[in-house]
Amino acid sequence: MATPPAVEAVALHKTYGRTSVLTGLDLRVDPGTVHALLGPNGAGKTTTVRILATLTTPDAGQARVDGYDVLRDRRQVRARISLTGQYAAIDDGQTGVENLRMMGRLAGLGRAAARRRADDLLDRFDLVDAGGRRVVTYSGGMRRRLDLAAGLVGDPSVIFLDEPTTGLDPRSRQGLWSVVADLARAGTTVVLTTQYLEEADRLADVVAILHGGRLAAEGTPAALKARFGAQRLDLRLREETDVEQVRRLLGDRVVHHDPERREVGVVTDGSAPQIRHLLDEVDPTGHRVVRFTVRVATLDDVFLALTGRPATDPAQPSTPQSSTPQSSTPQPSTAQSSSAQASMVVADV
Structure with missing residues (x-):
């Protein structure tokens, strides 16, 4: 029997005003793989992730995560996913361990369980020594690792990473690549949008190239280059x-x-x-x-x-x-x- 997809989208359409962003996108992501979405600005990468993460409603089409429909089963989908955007969504005024414990409590963990989960994630992301420091003192790479750790508090089966290494220096970027590769090896499904082509080449099991709001090509990096x-x-x-x-x-x-x-x-x-x-x-x-x-x-x-x-x-x-208000921080x-x-x-x- 074929393994059901971790993520599946069929004929997704989405229009903002007079701009058609998705025009019939089909996508299938197998469990435990890293699936990279590439495309020019405006190709629909972020819109696709927002639909799959239940943050945006498609105009037409269907999407499922772990078999759950993103419209009918939003609660079940949200219990199984994590979304990390381009910028760290953590509290600068708190320490690393305080951020993770807070996320654990928000995820429904008891006080003791939240402490254990925070300690485990600090160790996993090589942040034990920095755990007691306020996040405002962290480097960019450390902030991104903590942000990713916060997204794993609920032990999701599918992680959406929307341009996670934007603005990082090469060493920090490679450090985050190692983390993502480890997640996939542990069985977590990773859907990655990126404009760093080396990132997709290095990490992805499958690369999907979006153009004009739909899938233009898909395959392993080696197969696409050979094709x-x-x-x-x-x-x-x-x-x-x-x-x-x-x-x-x-x-x-x-x-x-x-x-x-x-x-x-x-x-x-x-x-x-x-x-x-x-x-x-x-x-x-x-x-x-x-x-x-x-x-x-x-x-x-x-x-x-x-x-x-x-x-x-x-x-x-x-x-x-x-129409959700966005941060005024300039986007590189x-x-x-x-x-x-x-x-x-x-x-x-």
């Missing part, structure tokens, strides 16, 4: 004018474009015949290309192939939110690209 091009050919051009000419010539095949470095990149299967054909197409006289690099494709390439935009493009409008929007971690073949022409 949209196993490798990428980057061309360093001699003149600035060559960049736009080559870009027009290659059209939709271009997945990387850097005028300042005079570079254009295109997905390739990595075979010598195809690379030779591309070089002949772009530079038939042998005077336009001064250097080429062949490297393993990244999720950046997949993202651009599906959405028509680089992951770092700031031009997309942000996802409309509900700069996305980070995944770094090329595979070996590269470089040649000067």
